[in-house]
Amino acid sequence: MSEKFILNAGTTDPNKILPIKYKWARTHYKNGVNNNWVPDEVNMQKDFETWKSANGLTDDERRLIMWNMGFFSTAESLTANNIVLNVYKNVTNPECRQYLLRQAYEEAIHTDTFIYCCESLGIAPDDVYNAYNKIPSIHEKDEFVVNMTKSIMDPNFTTDTLENKQKFVHDLIGYYVIMEGVFFYAGFVMMLSFMRQNKMVGIGEQFQFILRDESVHLAFGMDLITAIIEENPDIWTAELKSTIIENIKRAVELEIIYAKDCLPRGILGLNAEAVSQYVQYVADRRLERLGLANVYNVENPFPWMSEIIDLKKEKNFFETRVTEYKSGGSLNWD
Ligand code: MN
Ligand code: FE
Secondary structure (H helix, E strand, C coil): CCCCCEHHHHHHCCCCCCCCHHHHHHHHHHHHHHCCHCCCHHCCCCHHHHHCCCCCCCCCHHHHHHHHHHHHHHHHHHHHHHHHCCCHHHHHCCHHHHHHEEEEEEEHHHHHHHHHHHHHHHCHHHHHHHHHHHHHHHHHHHHHCCCCHHHHCCCCCCCCCCHHHHHHHHHHHHHHHHHHHHHHHHHHHHHHHHHHHCCHHHHHHHHHHHHHHHHHHHHHHHHHHHHHHHHCCHHHHHHHHHHHHHHHHHHHHHEEEEHHHCCCEEEECHHHHHHHHHHHHHHHHHHHHHCCCCCCCCCCCHHHHHHHHHHHHHHHHHHHHHHHHHHCCCCCCC
């Protein structure tokens, strides 16, 4: 039997999932399934009342919600398209493909979340979906990812050559590490801050579910990228590494511009400086995971985010989720 590889599985049967070589792909798949949820499970009644009431939220809080919905609503479709149209085609290993199918479904759930939020809060869809066109700091983030993942959009793209394998890894880092691993994180910390202040708890819960899915997407992406590099060590050149570092640094700049736009004044125990520092902290974790040196060396200004993401994920988070999903009760993470 010929050995399995992530790319160019042409010599093996791409449909033959057993025996599984990449156990991490299976683990992420199982974690995704255990984390099953749909937006309609979350009661939005209280959010609706707060949203409709004249003094339920300040103008700054209202804008923060609209902008984050605006960014995420289009970003979710962008990642879904990347997975289905590009990644799936080039990652020919069947256990990785099984995970990609699961991830694609989760991206559909995330897209559905913003449909559900618009409907339950009575927000005009154009006010959310036009953010991409109207708000420069959102447009720039999306454009950055679109441009970074252009080469593999070519229908004739293959991973046959060393140069194209480098392009593929470069683009995978574009959407797993930069889009899902950096560009989502200022938004996550802002939206989860509402929950911590006991405001707009329904939409906060929706973002918490998305965060937990995304942390699995990111973990899969990192395993995928590092496995491709291990199998093709000659692609990981000093030049590619420095391009990746520059891309991540630029992404951090764009995310900081976005955070400053969203938070012209401090609200909800947040300010643009702390969110910027959080983005830098997160970017260093991504660089480390890729075996690259830290750039920022800053403390995590929001240790409670790590608690949500790192501590509960492996241990009680999935178990908690499953129990609560079965009981159908309201969700309480703390
Ligand atoms: Mn998503
Ligand atoms: Fe995702």
